[in-house]
Amino acid sequence: MKKVIIINGPNLNLLGKREPEIYGANTFEDFFNELKQTYKTIALSYFQSNIEGELINKLHEVGFNFDGVVLNAAAYTHTSVAIADAVKGIETPVVEVHISNVHAREAFRHKSYLAANAKGVISGFGLQSYNLAIQSFL
Numbered sequence: 001m002k003k004v005i006i007i008n009g010p011n012l013n014l015l016g017k018r019e020p021e022i023y024g025a026n027t028f029e030d031f032f033n034e035l036k037q038t039y040k041t042i043a044l045s046y047f048q049s050n051i052e053g054e055l056i057n058k059l060h061e062v063g064f065n066f067d068g069v070v071l072n073a074a075a076y077t078h079t080s081v082a083i084a085d086a087v088k089g090i091e092t093p094v095v096e097v098h099i100s101n102v103h104a105r106e107a108f109r110h111k112s113y114l115a116a117n118a119k120g121v122i123s124g125f126g127l128q129s130y131n132l133a134i135q136s137f138l
């Protein structure tokens, strides 16, 4: 069975409550349960942290034995050389995802430190961005 992990960065624990006009009204936990029903043939796991180093530790932990990482590094996408280096340093392919279309928002969200070392980037499809990223590993 393929092993795929979704890693969510800062503030994404507030999904459902945070700026619902941008990020929607669903909690990630509910959505993740739906995803697990949809993809019964892959071992899907989920990790969220607001702490940059914890995201890096998780990338190191899964990065040599998982088949795919779906990474929404949230605001760290636009700031973190350290997470970019982790994405570059691991073997498991990483798909960068965003719920919102970052290119339709403020200019500081147009820059991604991760994208150059990602397998690809999916942005702007709401929670379905995660769904599309998982499909890229099938």
Ligand code: DQA
Pocket: 010, 011, 012, 072, 073, 074, 075, 076, 077, 097, 098, 099, 100, 101, 102, 109
């Ligand atoms: C986000 C976009 C980022 O710019 C923002 O900082 C987030 C969420 C998204 O999923 O649309 O926290 O990654």
